[in-house]
Every structure is written in structure tokens, then in C-alpha cells.
Amino acid sequence: MLNCKEAARLVSEGMDRKLGLGERLSLGLHLALCRGCRHFRRQADFLRTACRYHPSGATRPEEK
Amino acid sequence: MPMGHATAEAISPDGGHASQLEAIRSDMLRFALLQLRDKPAAEDAVQEALAAAWEGLGRFDGRGSFKSWVYAILRYKIIDRIRQRSREPIAEIDPGAGFDALFDRRGFWLPEERPADWGDPLQELENAQFWRIFDACLNRLPKGTARVFMMREFLGLETGEICQELGMKANHCWVVLHRARMGLRLCLESDWFESGRGGYVEL
Numbered sequence: 534m535l536n537c538k539e540a541a542r543l544v545s546e547g548m549d550r551k552l553g554l555g556e557r558l559s560l561g562l563h564l565a566l567c568r569g570c571r572h573f574r575r576q577a578d579f580l581r582t583a584c585r586y587h588p589s590g591a592t593r594p595e596e597k
Numbered sequence: 598m599p600m601g602h603a604t605a606e607a608i609s610p611d612g613g614h615a616s617q618l619e620a621i622r623s624d625m626l627r628f629a630l631l632q633l634r635d636k637p638a639a640e641d642a643v644q645e646a647l648a649a650a651w652e653g654l655g656r657f658d659g660r661g662s663f664k665s666w667v668y669a670i671l672r673y674k675i676i677d678r679i680r681q682r683s684r685e686p687i688a689e690i691d692p693g694a695g696f697d698a699l700f701d702r703r704g705f706w707l708p709e710e711r712p713a714d715w716g717d718p719l720q721e722l723e724n725a726q727f728w729r730i731f732d733a734c735l736n737r738l739p740k741g742t743a744r745v746f747m748m749r750e751f752l753g754l755e756t757g758e759i760c761q762e763l764g765m766k767a768n769h770c771w772v773v774l775h776r777a778r779m780g781l782r783l784c785l786e787s788d789w790f791e792s793g794r795g796g797y798v799e800l
């Protein structure tokens with residue numbers, strides 16, 4: 534089973550490349566069991582959203 | 598440059614773009630400065646983008662927002678500058694430094710380092726205080742790490758394009774992006790989400 538360090542790394546890489554089937558399965562299993570890594574994933578998603586809607590950028594949430 | 602002629606805006610045949618340019622200039626500067634971390638370079642990029650927008654007004658077809666169009670030009674100008682600098686190596690990548698301390702020997706989160714529940718963080722997007730912390734956290738990332746991260750998340754480039762521009766191997770890019778996210782979330786968690794969300798933090 535993945536440890537958290539590896540799981541967090543895969544969460545992140547999953548945002549930048551398509552994960553392989555094996556990677557997705559083992560990450561899914563880890564996330565089902567680990568609240569810390571689930572939080573990490575939500576945080577990483579939020580970072581992406583935040584960057585997209587940064588007030589200095591061209592897009593605001595209401596313009597979605 | 599014919600900008601700043603606000604009086605002409607109401608009757609100008611270009612539909613008031615001159616005053617719009619003026620109004621978004623400071624946003625553009627903040628956007629460029631966060632990414633380039635070099636004020637003269639950021640000012641140049643913005644100036645060039647505005648000049649190009651002004652000259653190309655005839656090509657703006659009116660679909661989509663004017664601001665998005667100017668930003669599309671600004672993105673090119675920022676990438677140009679990053680490309681010019683990409684010969685400077687991203688030196689500060691020291692594998693393992695920093696984040697190992699968050700995990701136990703088997704690689705599981707230490708209890709006190711486990712990422713917290715941020716609740717519904719989307720409501721922070723309307724909070725100016727939050728953005729001050731966010732920018733401070735971005736600026737605290739090592740320069741090269743931040744550059745890769747912002748090419749990905751601010752400029753929306755694919756990892757392959759970033760690697761190519763910066764002459765990095767793909768694997769290296771992913772590691773750097775992960776480190777940026779780890780650093781940014783750690784900073785936001787300690788300086789915002791677990792410190793009263795700006796409620797009683799004197800800035």
C-alpha cells in the first residue's frame with residue numbers, strides 16, 4: 534500500500550499528467566482510508582481554483 | 598501612447614477601451630510581478646502588452662471580454678521573458694529538503710502535520726485579506742519553484758510545454774510542481790486557515 538508521502542505525490546502528479554491504471558487504483562485505495570490525504574487532495578484542487586480566479590487575473594468566479 | 602485620455606472615452610469610436618486599459622493596468626502589473634518577481638521586467642511586459650493591445654484594437658473582434666483578450670497578450674509577453682531567463686538554472690531544487698519533516702519514518706503524515714479540513718475554501722476567493730496572505734505565500738516559494746508553478750496554474754501551460762520552455766525533464770517538472778503545492782498549502786494552512794482566517798491577525 535502507498536504511504537502518505539507517495540499518495541500526496543500522486544495526487545499532485547494526477548493534476549499534471551494522466552495517471553496509469555495501477556496508480557489510480559492504489560491512490561483510490563489510499564484515499565479511501567486516509568483522511569489526511571483526502572484533505573490534501575481538496576487543498577490541491579483549491580489551489581488550482583484559487584490561481585485561476587486570482588484577483589490580478591482576467592477571470593472572476595462570477596464570470597465562469 | 599494615447600492612454601489616459603479619459604475624457605475622450607465616452608465618445609471614442611473604440612468604445613472606451615482606453616479607459617479600460619488604464620483600469621486593468623494595475624491588475625496586470627500585479628499578475629506579471631507575482632510571476633516575474635522583477636518590477637522593471639513586469640512593467641515592461643505590461644507596457645508591451647498594452648501597446649500591442651492598443652495597436653491591435655482593430656483585430657479585437659468583440660467576442661469574449663476585452664480583459665481576457667489583453668491578458669492573452671500579456672501571457673505571451675510574460676512567457677517571452679521567462680524564456681529569455683530560462684538559461685538561468687533552477688538551482689534550488691534540493692531533493693527531500695523541507696517536507697520530509699511532515700512524515701514519520703514510514704512516510705505517513707505525522708499527526709500534527711496531517712492536512713486539515715479547510716471547510717468550504719471557495720468563500721475565501723472574495724476576501725481581500727485572504728489574497729494578501731495568498732500572495733505572501735506565493736512569494737515565499739523559492740523563485741524557480743514558483744516560476745514553474747505559475748506557468749502551470751496562472752498561465753495554464755501544459756507540463757510538457759513548461760519542460761520545453763525551461764529545458765527540464767518531465768519528471769523534474771512534476772516534482773517541482775508537487776513541491777510548490779506542498780509549500781503553498783502549508784503556508785496557507787498555518788497563516789490563514791489555522792490562524793483565524795484573518796479575523797484577528799494584524800497584517
Ligand SMILES: [Zn+2]
Pocket residue numbers: 536537538540563567568569570706
Ligand atoms: Zn495518506
